[in-house]
Amino acid sequence: MTTFPGASGNGSPQDPQGGGFGQRVDHIGSDAQQLWSDARGAVADLGQTLDLRGRVQRNPYGMMAAAVGVGYLLGGGLFTPLTARILRLGLRLAALPLVKDELLGMAESAFQDYQSGRGIGGAGPAGTASANAASAGTPRPPTY
Amino acid sequence: MEMNPQQMADRARQFQDRVVPQIDEARQNLVDLNDRVVRFIRANPGTCLLGAVAVGFLVGRIASRR
Numbered sequence: 001m002t003t004f005p006g007a008s009g010n011g012s013p014q015d016p017q018g019g020g021f022g023q024r025v026d027h028i029g030s031d032a033q034q035l036w037s038d039a040r041g042a043v044a045d046l047g048q049t050l051d052l053r054g055r056v057q058r059n060p061y062g063m064m065a066a067a068v069g070v071g072y073l074l075g076g077g078l079f080t081p082l083t084a085r086i087l088r089l090g091l092r093l094a095a096l097p098l099v100k101d102e103l104l105g106m107a108e109s110a111f112q113d114y115q116s117g118r119g120i121g122g123a124g125p126a127g128t129a130s131a132n133a134a135s136a137g138t139p140r141p142p143t144y
Numbered sequence: 145m146e147m148n149p150q151q152m153a154d155r156a157r158q159f160q161d162r163v164v165p166q167i168d169e170a171r172q173n174l175v176d177l178n179d180r181v182v183r184f185i186r187a188n189p190g191t192c193l194l195g196a197v198a199v200g201f202l203v204g205r206i207a208s209r210r
Contacts, residue, residue: 056193067197068200071199072204077207080204082207
């Protein structure tokens with residue numbers, strides 16, 4: 001029969017003083033203390049790596065938004081209609097400048113076509129919107 | 145009711161005199177509020193981050209229930 005070196009104590013009748021059990025308790029206590037200190041060191045290292053305090057100092061609102069997002073994900077809100085709605089709204093807001101430029105270009109070209117069709121565009125290029133706006137405000141005699 | 149341009153200009157000036165200080169005051173109040181909020185967040189980063197995570201968690205929970 002195989003005997004393990006650590007299996008001789010543990011309060012068995014072979015060890016009437018109970019020294020093996022006490023040693024084990026001490027060992028467990030020191031292990032727990034070591035684990036606690038390691039965990040604290042790991043948390044401190046993580047805090048230093050992420051630099052949460054510095055990030056909050058530099059960009060408080062951004063960090064608050066990121067924290068709300070993390071909480072939203074943790075709460076299970078990723079695959080929900082609200083997320084889809086927020087994403088759609090974000091896409092529309094992101095596309096808004098492009099659409100605005102496109103509409104402005106279309107309006108400008110239409111106004112230039114209108115002016116050149118009526119023959120009031122003048123000899124100059126009249127390419128800017130401000131020139132168009134200035135000429136749009138002037139009263140024109142009706143053409144028959 | 146007919147109004148000549150002078151009367152219209154006077155009315156516009158009165159309106160401006162009445163509204164512009166209120167707008168300035170509201171802007172100053174908003175700037176003060178923003179400063180206070182930023183100072184509070186910088187003074188208590190852990191509390192604010194945990195609160196923000198909790199708020200996001202609740203919103204995500206409510207959104208996932210629907």
